[in-house]
Amino acid sequence: MSNSDMRALVEALLEGDQARCVSEAARLRKAGAGVAQIVVDGIGKAMEQLDGKCTIDQFNLLEIMLVGRAVMGVIKELFPKGEPGMPIRGTVIVCSLEGDVHDMGKNILKMVLSGKGYRVIDCGKDCPLDRLLETAEGQQADAVCVSGLITSVIPQVRLLRELAVERGLGQMRILAGGAALKQATAEGLKVDFVADTAFDGARYLEEVVNEEP
Numbered sequence: 001m002s003n004s005d006m007r008a009l010v011e012a013l014l015e016g017d018q019a020r021c022v023s024e025a026a027r028l029r030k031a032g033a034g035v036a037q038i039v040v041d042g043i044g045k046a047m048e049q050l051d052g053k054c055t056i057d058q059f060n061l062l063e064i065m066l067v068g069r070a071v072m073g074v075i076k077e078l079f080p081k082g083e084p085g086m087p088i089r090g091t092v093i094v095c096s097l098e099g100d101v102h103d104m105g106k107n108i109l110k111m112v113l114s115g116k117g118y119r120v121i122d123c124g125k126d127c128p129l130d131r132l133l134e135t136a137e138g139q140q141a142d143a144v145c146v147s148g149l150i151t152s153v154i155p156q157v158r159l160l161r162e163l164a165v166e167r168g169l170g171q172m173r174i175l176a177g178g179a180a181l182k183q184a185t186a187e188g189l190k191v192d193f194v195a196d197t198a199f200d201g202a203r204y205l206e207e208v209v210n211e212e213p
């Protein structure tokens with residue numbers, strides 16, 4: 001399946017036409033496209049093109065919210081079962097940090113990890129570090145996944161390791177992803193892994209957190 005097969009989905013996403021997006025995603029699945037390919041070459045590509053419309057100077061909230069709704073429709077189509085009932089592989093917390101309301105990437109990550117059998121606790125968007133770490137401690141998390149789309153959250157990400165160690169969570173893996181974080185290095189962010197896509201993150205977790213029953 002070539003990228004040009006994704007064109008209709010990308011166009012429908014950019015038009016914010018949720019019904020057309022859902023039927024395009026279903027058509028692509030029937031034609032043999034994988035979930036990862038639709039997320040990366042379909043949703044990812046459309047969001048790259050939307051990029052220019054989401055700056056401080058040029059910003060049409062209604063248009064972008066319609067695109068967001070269309071993306072969520074595609075996510076539901078790609079992950080029809082939502083989260084599986086019987087998690088088998090350890091506990092992972094996902095969130096977007098305080099000040100960041102972007103959550104579509106986090107929502108995709110949640111579905112991908114749930115689909116792989118992790119128990120995923122979603123701390124939501126705009127989540128303060130304290131709440132994230134309190135949840136991680138209470139749930140005995142094996143890993144936390146922070147999604148960062150705006151660069152202003154970077155200082156919070158860099159604090160996470162130190163605060164986790166203070167709470168006795170030094171063994172917990174810290175993963176980072178999203179447009180603002182994936183340009184940085186793991187050393188720079190003081191995390192264990194920086195993911196390009198949700199699927200990269202899942203592969204990394206499969207290597208390091210894999211409590212098969």
Ligand code: B12
Pocket residue numbers: 039043044047048050051052054055056059061064065068099100101102103104105106108109144145146147148149150151152175176177178179180182195196197198199200201202
């Ligand atoms: C859609 C969007 C919005 C929507 C968000 C809707 C929602 N519910 O999420 C709305 C309209 C609300 C919005 C608001 C704003 N936005 Co905006 N937005 C975007 C846009 C166009 C797409 C983001 C997106 O959803 N991508 C699709 C998802 C699926 O991709 P993703 O998050 O990268 O996730 C994938 C991977 O990265 C991975 N992943 C993500 N996180 C993680 C974490 C881990 C651990 C792992 C393993 C993997 C992983 O999983 C996904 C699948 O592979 C980006 C442009 C861009 N290039 O990202 C700008 C962008 C992020 N926004 C931007 C800005 C400036 C804003 C506003 C400040 C605008 C304003 N004037 O108010 C506000 C911010 C408000 C706030 N405080 O957070 C800037 C940020 C710039 C910066 N350097 O900080 C960007 C980069 C646009 C730009 N070029 O200026 N935005």
